[in-house]
Amino acid sequence: MISFGPTEEQEIVRDTLKEFADEAMRPIARDCDEESSIPQDFLDTIWELGLTSTQIPEEHGGGGEPRSPVTNAILLEELGYGDASLAVAAMVPSGFANAIVDHGTEDQQKRLLPLFCKEKFHAASLAVCEPGAVFDALKPRTLAEPKGDGFVLSGVKSFVPLGDRASHFLVVAANGEGLDAFIVPREAGGLRISEPEKNLGLRGLTTVSLELERVEVSQADRLGGQAGCDVRNLLAGSRAALCAVMVGLSRGVLAECVPYAKDRVAFGEPIAKKQSIAFRLAEMHIETESMRWLTWKAASFVEQGLDATRPAHLARSYAAEKCMWVADNGVQVFGGHGYIRDNPVEMWFRNARTLGVLEGMIGV
Amino acid sequence: MIDFTLTENDKARLARTRAEALICRKYAREYEEREELPPDELPERKEFLASAEAVPESGPDDTPKPVMMALQAQGTYWGDYSIRLKQSGGGLGNAALSAAGTKEQQEKWGHLTLSMAITEPGCGSDPSMVQCSAELDGDEWVVNGEKIFVTTGIRAEGAVIWATIDKSAGRAGIKSFLVERGTPGFEVPYKEKKLGIRADDTAVYFFKDCRIPRGNLLGLDETIPKKSSGGFRGVMKTFNMTRPLTAAMGLGLAEAALDFTREQLEAAGFELDYGAGLGTVPAAVEKFIRLEALFEASVLNTLQCVWLAGQGKPNNMESSVCKGHAGSAVRAITQGCVEILGPMGASREHLLEKWMRDCRITDIYEGTGEIQRLIIARGLLEYTRADLK
Numbered sequence: 001m002i003s004f005g006p007t008e009e010q011e012i013v014r015d016t017l018k019e020f021a022d023e024a025m026r027p028i029a030r031d032c033d034e035e036s037s038i039p040q041d042f043l044d045t046i047w048e049l050g051l052t053s054t055q056i057p058e059e060h061g062g063g064g065e066p067r068s069p070v071t072n073a074i075l076l077e078e079l080g081y082g083d084a085s086l087a088v089a090a091m092v093p094s095g096f097a098n099a100i101v102d103h104g105t106e107d108q109q110k111r112l113l114p115l116f117c118k119e120k121f122h123a124a125s126l127a128v129c130e131p132g133a134v135f136d137a138l139k140p141r142t143l144a145e146p147k148g149d150g151f152v153l154s155g156v157k158s159f160v161p162l163g164d165r166a167s168h169f170l171v172v173a174a175n176g177e178g179l180d181a182f183i184v185p186r187e188a189g190g191l192r193i194s195e196p197e198k199n200l201g202l203r204g205l206t207t208v209s210l211e212l213e214r215v216e217v218s219q220a221d222r223l224g225g226q227a228g229c230d231v232r233n234l235l236a237g238s239r240a241a242l243c244a245v246m247v248g249l250s251r252g253v254l255a256e257c258v259p260y261a262k263d264r265v266a267f268g269e270p271i272a273k274k275q276s277i278a279f280r281l282a283e284m285h286i287e288t289e290s291m292r293w294l295t296w297k298a299a300s301f302v303e304q305g306l307d308a309t310r311p312a313h314l315a316r317s318y319a320a321e322k323c324m325w326v327a328d329n330g331v332q333v334f335g336g337h338g339y340i341r342d343n344p345v346e347m348w349f350r351n352a353r354t355l356g357v358l359e360g361m362i363g364v
Numbered sequence: 365m366i367d368f369t370l371t372e373n374d375k376a377r378l379a380r381t382r383a384e385a386l387i388c389r390k391y392a393r394e395y396e397e398r399e400e401l402p403p404d405e406l407p408e409r410k411e412f413l414a415s416a417e418a419v420p421e422s423g424p425d426d427t428p429k430p431v432m433m434a435l436q437a438q439g440t441y442w443g444d445y446s447i448r449l450k451q452s453g454g455g456l457g458n459a460a461l462s463a464a465g466t467k468e469q470q471e472k473w474g475h476l477t478l479s480m481a482i483t484e485p486g487c488g489s490d491p492s493m494v495q496c497s498a499e500l501d502g503d504e505w506v507v508n509g510e511k512i513f514v515t516t517g518i519r520a521e522g523a524v525i526w527a528t529i530d531k532s533a534g535r536a537g538i539k540s541f542l543v544e545r546g547t548p549g550f551e552v553p554y555k556e557k558k559l560g561i562r563a564d565d566t567a568v569y570f571f572k573d574c575r576i577p578r579g580n581l582l583g584l585d586e587t588i589p590k591k592s593s594g595g596f597r598g599v600m601k602t603f604n605m606t607r608p609l610t611a612a613m614g615l616g617l618a619e620a621a622l623d624f625t626r627e628q629l630e631a632a633g634f635e636l637d638y639g640a641g642l643g644t645v646p647a648a649v650e651k652f653i654r655l656e657a658l659f660e661a662s663v664l665n666t667l668q669c670v671w672l673a674g675q676g677k678p679n680n681m682e683s684s685v686c687k688g689h690a691g692s693a694v695r696a697i698t699q700g701c702v703e704i705l706g707p708m709g710a711s712r713e714h715l716l717e718k719w720m721r722d723c724r725i726t727d728i729y730e731g732t733g734e735i736q737r738l739i740i741a742r743g744l745l746e747y748t749r750a751d752l753k
Binding site: 136139262301 | 365367368371374425427639640641642656662665668671672685689736740741744752
């Protein structure tokens with residue numbers, strides 16, 4: 001049945017993470033952006049919340065909770081409300097781990113999942129984006145050529161989150177017939193990991209490029225083994241996750257603009273009393289709500305094992321445009337102040353555009 | 365649990381709605397070209413009722429009734445705005461009578477089809493500017509004024525009208541009165557000539573020294589309160605169901621437009637690939653998919669709004685959100701579909717151009733998109749009507 005009701009548990013998760021966003025994320029967000037780094041103790045603190053390990057089966061050391069993409073979408077919104085760089089960083093391991101839980105062979109699960117159930121934050125990253133113009137996630141230029149029992153990977157990946165410290169990468173490549181994802185350890189021969197990239201937004205999040213020069217991978221490291229896996233659905237999950245962060249960011253912009261508009265006086269009254277501003281705020285609210293339901297629908301389809309390609313595409317197409325619109329207008333509401341790096345809307349503007357063009361990164 | 369799937373029962377219900385809608389569509393162009401009121405009953409109705417499969421009673425797992433109502437409204441208007449297998453009785457005035465009338469008044473007039481006459485040439489969004497007046501003369505009210513855009517205005521057997529008993533009192537002076545058809549001084553001079561929904565019954569009313577009994581004041585309260593009357597607010601409350609349903613109606617037309625456009629695109633060899641990047645997808649497809657996303661967002665806003673009502677939760681903001689969003693969305697969607705298909709979209713050989721004209725009213729009635737945004741902004745800013753105009 002059609003229902004918009006989060007479970008009690010989901011409401012608790014949401015409320016807990018909203019508090020975390022206000023107390024642990026907002027105060028450090030600007031420094032992380034300026035310094036292009038995230039303090040390790042933030043990552044370890046959020047690791048303790050168990051966001052990654054909770055949905056890993058008990059037999060591998062996890063919490064054994066059922067996989068819940070909808071819950072992840074809900075919590076990603078709160079984290080996104082806190083800060084997009086910190087949100088993505090925190091959920092990078094989940095993106096990799098969930099892919100293994102959902103699509104990995106028994107052997108892949110046994111080998112890799114315990115890494116995410118230890119005390120400290122453990123990074124492993126999806127490698128999806130590529131540097132060429134008009135990147136198409138479903139038509140990567142990174143190729144997997146069959147060689148003997150396995151494959152040889154060649155190509156370049158960009159925007160690989162936390163690649164500076166990831167133990168493994170999940171590299172999406174074209175195999176001639178379709179798409180595959182390959183588990184590549186950082187020590188793999190032929191793999192060159194770049195220095196941290198310089199990006200428009202999500203500056204707090206360290207991203208790297210990967211150069212793959214005939215990197216050999218065995219069948220055992222092909223996600224899903226011989227059978228491969230539904231990479232389109234995997235990407236749909238990533239899209240839903242990025243949308244959730246965009247919903248949170250949009251909500252944050254609006255929450256910042258409302259008190260400012262009520263406070264800022266021009267021509268004898270608060271600017272909130274001018275229709276141009278008031279209507280803009282209303283539109284921000286309308287679009288934030290719209291984005292959320294589209295995101296929930298995509299996450300719900302992933303959760304129910306339905307083909308999430310279309311809902312995820314619609315959600316992403318809509319959210320990328322509208323989140324940018326909201327953040328862009330957030331700067332405008334603040335006028336000149338919105339243009340200064342002291343002001344969070346400045347950072348959210350850059351983050352919004354960045355989130356809207358990325359693929360992979362995280363998952364639901 | 366958050367869920368967006370329909371049960372088999374849900375689907376059966378909606379399939380039936382769709383089957384009815386397809387029959388109605390056959391008559392759409394004819395009645396619109398002649399600008400005639402839709403027929404009371406279609407010749408196909410008897411056969412349809414005889415042959416259609418009965419839909420089982422809804423169970424606890426089925427989508428709740430308010431949400432199904434919105435989906436069924438969407439499905440009905442997908443067929444056509446005006447044509448029905450059988451026109452339903454009642455009008456917007458009936459809801460007003462239930463909200464504002466005494467028990468005796470409801471018993472007396474409740475069985476009639478009643479229109480609601482509020483808008484005038486000089487006032488729409490701001491009902492406090494109502495000029496239509498009711499002056500007490502002995503045991504009668506004398507009504508003078510003009511009402512326009514009266515839905516169901518010609519078929520109606522009576523009208524609930526807003527008239528002021530004291531212009532200087534503004535909103536507080538406005539009361540609802542019931543005027544029966546045939547009352548001397550109550551004229552229905554013509555049916556409005558509209559951009560769209562041309563077959564629909566939209567009337568103009570003239571009141572010239574129209575005398576009605578004193579007891580025709582709904583609620584019988586002749587006093588002018590210091591603040592806005594409770595009856596006024598009572599009518600405003602019904603917007604919380606009417607607004608999402610109005611959104612759903614427009615979305616039905618937008619869905620018809622999208623379905624037609626999709627068919628034509630596919631027939632012309634365009635493939636709708638929900639994953640293809642900007643580099644490979646044709647502009648027509650890219651634009652179309654954006655319109656689909658806009659449509660989905662609008663439907664979900666609307667369903668979430670009525671879902672809240674079904675849970676007994678307040679949905680004031682959500683009503684304005686879904687109505688405001690849908691109003692803009694259906695314009696963009698239907699205009700966009702015509703744009704994508706080119707000259708074909710502008711031809712009266714197909715219903716697409718009609719749906720574009722029909723759904724244009726969505727952003728205007730039941731509270732314009734601007735009014736919805738005003739309400740939302742006031743909610744966000746915690747501003748009163750005096751704070752933000």
